[in-house]
Amino acid sequence: MPKDTSDADDALATFRDALADLEEPPFCTGVASLDANNSTLFYRAGNSPFAKILDFNATTDEQLAALSDACQPAPFGIAQKSVLDETIRKAGKMECTDFATQFCPYASGIVDKIRASLLQGRNTSTIHVEMYKLNVYGPGSFFKSHVDTPRSDTMFASLVVILPTKHKGGSLLFRHQGRELSFNSAEAVVTEGELKAGFVAFYSDVEHEVSVVESGYRVTLTYNLYFSDIRELTPIPPSSPLNADAEDRMKSSLEALLNDPKFLPDGGIVGFALSHKYPFKKNSKALSNLEERLKGTDALLKKIWEEALPDIDLKLKTVYRGDDEYDCLVLVDTFVDVGDELEDGFTRYVTEYYQGQIIYTSGVKKKNPGLTKAYPDARLIKWLTTLNKVNQFKEEYAVNYGNGPAVGHSYGDICLVAEIKSATERGLEVTAPNVVAS
Numbered sequence: 001m002p003k004d005t006s007d008a009d010d011a012l013a014t015f016r017d018a019l020a021d022l023e024e025p026p027f028c029t030g031v032a033s034l035d036a037n038n039s040t041l042f043y044r045a046g047n048s049p050f051a052k053i054l055d056f057n058a059t060t061d062e063q064l065a066a067l068s069d070a071c072q073p074a075p076f077g078i079a080q081k082s083v084l085d086e087t088i089r090k091a092g093k094m095e096c097t098d099f100a101t102q103f104c105p106y107a108s109g110i111v112d113k114i115r116a117s118l119l120q121g122r123n124t125s126t127i128h129v130e131m132y133k134l135n136v137y138g139p140g141s142f143f144k145s146h147v148d149t150p151r152s153d154t155m156f157a158s159l160v161v162i163l164p165t166k167h168k169g170g171s172l173l174f175r176h177q178g179r180e181l182s183f184n185s186a187e188a189v190v191t192e193g194e195l196k197a198g199f200v201a202f203y204s205d206v207e208h209e210v211s212v213v214e215s216g217y218r219v220t221l222t223y224n225l226y227f228s229d230i231r232e233l234t235p236i237p238p239s240s241p242l243n244a245d246a247e248d249r250m251k252s253s254l255e256a257l258l259n260d261p262k263f264l265p266d267g268g269i270v271g272f273a274l275s276h277k278y279p280f281k282k283n284s285k286a287l288s289n290l291e292e293r294l295k296g297t298d299a300l301l302k303k304i305w306e307e308a309l310p311d312i313d314l315k316l317k318t319v320y321r322g323d324d325e326y327d328c329l330v331l332v333d334t335f336v337d338v339g340d341e342l343e344d345g346f347t348r349y350v351t352e353y354y355q356g357q358i359i360y361t362s363g364v365k366k367k368n369p370g371l372t373k374a375y376p377d378a379r380l381i382k383w384l385t386t387l388n389k390v391n392q393f394k395e396e397y398a399v400n401y402g403n404g405p406a407v408g409h410s411y412g413d414i415c416l417v418a419e420i421k422s423a424t425e426r427g428l429e430v431t432a433p434n435v436v437a438s
């Protein structure tokens, strides 16, 4: 009986299991002690020319209520606009111009912890921390599910420092890739009977919410975290993998795939969808910049690929839906900028002016057998993680299919892809398919 699963199928199953095991929480947490040098908060209340002073190592509810009164209602961001709506967010906010603190995420060791834990030491850029706001969540306050608005292409995470005050409720809930995780910050600030500052840093594209504060005041300092173009002067040693066993399994599954002559026997493309959403402007540098700023399992996957298959480039590319009858995709090295009206449609434009490569899955080929005749250079793509819409964007253009000008559009996404040589070029022995006697 011939085996109906090939080695490639087994390797693919191992790859997917390993990837699931490598999925890390999209946030990291910890505590930091405040001392007399960094526990003071100075703030402006109303029009008073004098600052008020709070010592976060010894606050009373009256003082916290006064701080809350000095705040304005906190808005939230939606479609680049700031909106006030107490059914979505009920909290107070204070702008950086109205308070001062000596608390420093670098000096308190938080930035080092973020690098080691959230980034696992994979990224060597300097982390730039920008203070954003002070928020007070009094009794009954909350912030419904949202994602943070990226302040620039280099912003990768948000940091919330929960100051040491006794309160109940106000847990942070995260939802990412079908998983739900929570961080009870009220419990975290009480460590071994002592009040400390808690912190949580999370990738900004991850959906999160703050549950209702049941009692007390939850006071937070929020920061935006950016990758800066500056490299650390002293090289940052890579941290040891969190799950070395799953990394090894993923490496061997990738090697096994490429060592199987039945896997892309005539060569083709291997593709991975991204699991995080990235802020990007559609310019020529965007993809190469983004390669250095991948998050979570996206970064891990690239690292593991490079270790397992150092001779095969895994690159970020854009993938656009074509507009012809064959239902193909077009792979491009950069973002497409459609200037003039398109005479011959989007697929043709992108293949002609951007060296776009027509790609098709085996399913699409079955439905459109004429495809490879129409596009002799088209390549078969095997998605190792299913193409999703996480980073989908829309490209609009003027088009003229012959019956007058119209507005057309194509959807694009970004993905990691690698060119795979044919089995013979990979040095594998290719056996002729069995001929079954009729």
Ligand SMILES: O=C(O)CCC(=O)C(=O)O
Residues within 6 Å of the ligand: 135, 143, 148, 160, 172, 208, 210, 220, 222
């Ligand atoms: O206070 C928190 O824990 C999170 C706040 C938040 O999500 C935000 O300010 O965008």
Ligand SMILES: [Fe+2]
Residues within 6 Å of the ligand: 146, 147, 148, 158, 208
């Ligand atoms: Fe948020």
